[in-house]
Amino acid sequence: MLNPGYPEFWVMISFLLFMGLLIWKGVPGIIGRALDARANAIRTELDEARRLRDEAQQLLADYQRKAREAEDEAKSIIDAAKREAESLAAETRRSLAEQVERRTKSAEEKIARAEAQAISDVRAAAVDLAVKASEGILKAKMAGEAGVSLAETAIRDLKGKLN
Template sequence: MNDMQLAEVWVAVAFLVFVGILIYYGVHKTIVSALDARGARIAAELDEARRLKEEAQKLVAEYKRKQREAETEAESIVTAARAEAERLAAETKTKLEDFVARRTRMAEEKIAQAETQAIADVKAFAADAAVRAAEGLLGRVAHEADTAERVMNAAIADVKAKLN
């Protein structure tokens, strides 16, 4: 055996002694328990991660559901607002039409009253003019009647004088 092979044998023997010492002191149990503990910790972390993932998925699903509900509610609010706006527009249109009709009716009544008043004023003016004209005519007729009576009395007196 040469020196190189002899060194390899001593390294192998030293390694076996080292492994024997480790086994004697139970280092392999410590390593196995540390590896088991690390495996358990990793498994616990994986379980926690899985639980957190499921929780996050539940939260996402709940928020999506709430979002859908909010969208549905917003849609119903918009629909109700549109219906209310249409109702208010129709109501306003009806009120405006009533207002215009009332104003038109009031204007027509005022025009009719003004017409009636104008006719009454014209009739009153015509009656006053007729009364003044009648007074004038009656005054002339009375004056003419006085004149006619005087002329007639004078003619009667002249006829009496000539006949007597």
């Protein structure tokens, strides 16, 4: 089978000696510890990765919740602003209507006062004209001192009765 003259024999002997030396020096234990350490490091990294993923998911959930809250708050602010704008518009319309009504009433009162003043002025002018006309007629018909005195008395009485 294996003859010491064949190179395969010496390769097998070398291989067995090499394996024996590795076992004698404790290389399999060192390799086992190294693999265990590496497995522990990988396990630690996986645990850390899981923890970080959980934290990231928690942060994402928090940000999504805050975004929804901010959106709801923005909607409520917009709704409040719309209600306030509508209320302000209604108040402005009501105020404008009241102001127009007051100005219309004030204008009507001014017109009524001007009309009353005009009527009063026309009456006063008519009275003055009537008095002057009466004075002229009475002076023409009445002659002398008695006529003048009677005309002046009548004119004074007439002015007091008309005004």
